[in-house]
Amino acid sequence: MALLEVQDLTKRFGGLMANQDIDLHVSPGEILGLIGPNGAGKTTFFNCITGFYPPTQGAVHFLDEEITGWSPERVCQAGIARTFQIVKxxxxxxxxxxxxxxxxxxxxxxxxxxxxxxxxxxxxxxxxxxxxxxxxxxxxxxxxxxxxxxxxxxPKLLFLDEAMAGLNPTETNEAVAMVRRLREQGITMVLVEHVMKVIMPLADRVVVLDSGEVIADDVPAKIATNERVIEAYLGEKYRATD
Amino acid sequence: MTSSMKTNRLNWLILIILAAFLLAFPRLFTQPFLQRTMILILLWSVLGLAWNMIGGYAGQVSLGHAIFFGLGAYTSTLILTKWDISPWIGMFGGVVVAVVVSAIIGWPSFRLAGHYFAIATIAAGEIFAVMFRNWRWAGGAVGVYLPIIRGERIANFQFHEAKYGYYYIILAMLAITMLATYLIERSRIGYYLKAIREDPDAARSLGINITRYKLYAIMLSAAFTAIAGTFYAQFVLYISPNTVFALLFSIQMCLVAVLGGTGTLAGPIIGAAILIPMAEYTRVYLAGRAGGLHLVVYGLLIMLISIYQPGGLMGLVRQWQQRWSTRAQRRDAAVAVPAHHRLERSEGSGDVTDGAS
CATH class of the missing domain: 1.10.8 (Helicase, Ruva Protein; domain 3)
Known part of the structure; x- marks a missing residue:
């Protein structure tokens, strides 16, 4: 039984397709990593789920309730909380x-x-x-x-938008420890992150976005060897640090 | 902890001394001009505090508050002159009318951000002024004279022999408005309004229905403004669209709060205590020679505040308090635990990290 179920979510800004037919689910208790190169549509996706943008098409279900197009405050009241990429x-x-x-x-x-x-x-x-x-x-x-x-x-589900960007190594380690403690508390999380070294050991499953589409959805070990992912994004970054 | 408890006790002491002084004022100073000025200071404190609920705490700068003031004044006055019903009852009628109108104006206007909200409220204010100027039943542009009722009784809401009655009524109104502000500040609505002012998106992400809370704020604000409007009508005994619906009224309400410090309990009162005597004295001493001079002073004040002290006078007071408390904390820290690295760090790097965020 999924906690969050996203079906065919599409978001268009005029001619720009920011999110295209995204299918995704989050199971209770898991940490889902959401990665992708800059401009892949990660934050747009966040904003569509948390009510800051109305999706152009598609449906979002949370705890068996359809929350598509709900306002941010209603989404939060339903039990989804978020942080912002640029701190507010x-x-x-x-x-x-x-x-x-x-x-x-x-x-x-x-x-x-x-x-x-x-x-x-x-x-x-x-x-x-x-x-x-x-x-x-x-x-x-x-x-x-x-x-x-x-x-x-x-919240029952927590969306963290680049919670570790801009932190020094010590602060990053503290943040990772915090995420682990949150999981022990039973909070399900979706992490959007650029820092691969952080997301790979932390996430149970990783979804990769590229140009607004899901190109991979798998356990971290398989993501690291997925051809399309390496091509789109990981190539230099992850291998270089390996 | 000890230093904050000390400032708390100091605040109570100041409040008690002030209350005693205000209660004794009409006996201590019997000159009519002084009493009149004091009544106006108290009236403008109420108006400043009322404006502060939406303009200060919620950060929605309204320049149309004369609407609610005028509606309060007109409703109670018309109920009195047309049907001979006590202005005390009319006052609550004014509150109802002002609250309903504030919701009707607020609901669409709150979709506008920043300056556009202020402009919309100015436009709404002008609409009401024009409406009442052309509404013959309500006296038109000439306005309405209130009937003189002899008898010096609170029930009549009119005093002709001495101004004590007005003084104590407006003092009680101020006490109620202060209490309301204090309760707002301490409760969920106060926190929510501040959050909306600081960052509407963050507020929404925390489950706050920002339109609904802004509506609560403007309705509360309109209610207290309308009460002050009824008081004004009973005090001056003459109202007209050009006085009670004037843009200048709205601006002065805003200025009183901004000068003293928006989003604080003491700010609008301090603002009124400085601005009103200044306006009255320039009006009296320069009458005939330079009639609009107090407006020039307002203009200068707005410029000076926005450039040098956007936090108002309460901003200055806070800066001093902070300086005191950090000094006290340092003393405490030096005695007890030497490690207070977070405190030091925040002092040093505050502005630098601000830029980075």
Whole structure:
């Protein structure tokens, strides 16, 4: 039984075919990696699922409910949370306030939302910066804050858009450890990532997009040897680091 | 922790002293001009706080709030003059009318981002001014004089011997508006409005229906603005489209909040306490010679605030508080644990990482 089921999803921007007939499913508890060269349509796909773009065609089902074309807020209420490729922290609010905004979705009372937010801050190791204005955080902490804020909405499925781009090796390792801990909590995740070294050992399954189409959907080991994938994308990058 | 508790106690102390001063004010200062100015400061504090609910917390800059002010003033006045019903009841009628109209204006306008929302509200304001100028039943361009009712009773909402009555009514209205703002700030709606102001997309991704919350904000804002409108009508005893629906009213509401600091509880009150006496004194002392001078001062103020202090005066206060608290934290840290690397890092690299994001 799939948690998320995407059928024939197509998104056109005028003459540009950003996503074409994408079929994809996410099973409960798994980590799905979504990779592809720049402009492959990864973020567009994210935006179609999470309600920021209405898909041109196709259907999206989440927990047996059709959520195609739902607004972002309804998608989030249904249990899908996301982060953004370009971080969108609430700049003039403190770290704690940022996470409380997320927590209010399931905990309407301020005291409860605060308790939930503190719990998430502890889990994401942001507790000691909780009173800082979030615009003053480092990039790594801002990304972690976005993750914390999304987690505070208690999602069943979490979409992370390049959560590790722009991080240094130490910060990347911390982020990987965080993803592993999230999985232990039973949260299903879809990771969009450029850093191959990160996605390959982390993901249970990898879907490769190229020019808006799915060109491969397999376990990481087979993806690494897939001819079409190597041709489209992995070629220099993955082999060079091997 | 200790330093924040100290500022908290200091805030309460300031509030109590201020409240005592305000309660005693009419006994301490009996000159009519001073009392009138004080009433206007309190009135504009209410208006600034009301504007702040949508313009400050939610960040939707409205320059059409005279609509709700005018509707409050006109509704209670017409109910009084046409049917002889108490302005206290009329006040709630004004609230209902203003809230409904605010939703009708807000619902389509909230689709417009940034400056376009402000422009749409200016246009809506002008529409109402023109409408009331041509509506003969409501007095047309001449306006409406309120009937004089003798008897110095709160129930009449009119005072002719002394201004105490007006003073305490508007003080109570301010207290209620402050309480409402405090409750908004502390609850889910306040957090949501700030999130919408900071980043609408992030807010939506967290399950916030941004149109619905902006509507809540403008409806609350319109309700308090309408109450102030009824007060104004009862205080001046004459209303006309050119006064209560004037664009200048909308601008001044915005300016009071912006000068003091938007999105804060104290900001609009501080703004009113500075701007209103200034406007009154320039109006009185330069009357006849340079009638529009306070408008020139407004213009200059807008320019100065937007260039040097976009956070308003409360922004300055916050900067000082932060400087104090980091100094206090450093002292605490030096005594207890030397490792406070995150604090140091954030101070050093804040602006650099901002650019990178």
């Amino acid at each position: 922290v609430l700049r003039d609010m403190t770290v704690l306030e940022n996470v409380m905004v997320g927590a209010f979705l399931r905990y309407p009372r301020t005291a409860d939302a605060r308790r939930k937010a503190l719990e998430v801050l502890g889990f994401t190791e942001l507790a000691d910066v909780r009173d800082q204005i979030s615009r003053n955080l480092t990039i790594a902490d801002k990304k972690r804050l976005e993750l914390a804020r999304a987690l505070a909405t208690e």
